Amino acid sequence: MVTYLLATQENEDSNEVKYENYESYIDDMSEKGHLIWGAGVGSEFYAKGRGYKLSYSELSYLDILRMYGIPVGLYLIYLFFAPYFGLWKYQNRSIFLKRFCLGYVLFLILSGTNPLLLGSIGLTALSMFMVIVNKAGDMGEGEEDGLIVDHCLLR
Secondary structure: OHHHHHHOOOOOHHHHHHHHHHHHHHHHHOOOOHHHHOOOOOOOEEEOOOOEEEOOOOOHHHHHHHHHHHHHHHHHHHHHHHHHHHHHHHHHHOHHHHHHHHHHHHHHHHHOOOOOOOOHHHHHHHHHHHHHHHHHHHOOOOOOOOEEEOOEEEO
């Protein structure tokens, strides 16, 4: 809730830049078939908030949709959320899994307003979450102490 309140403050400078960049995304995706096919990885667009051309900004999910288009972009966004749906059925087995699920979802929300998702941080978080999902399937019903991933106990 605090993250949402901070991200939607209108008098903050960085949020004003994001709002203006949002308008630039809409303008860019509405031309030349970018909505369906995307503009391509590394393509630039004029960002009103910054006043010059950028290849990406702090709005990660809109970057994905702008670069890859709606069909492929939604699929890529789904790939980041898919491990969470896979872990949903196991989260009642351990308090660790509940906390880890909450942390991962909060990371995905936070990375939507920061350029974290499509870099090494985002892919590391995704990889670690996928490992936890795979190990949670192997965990028995009574095992509440934690998960062992490569001889390390995660609590």
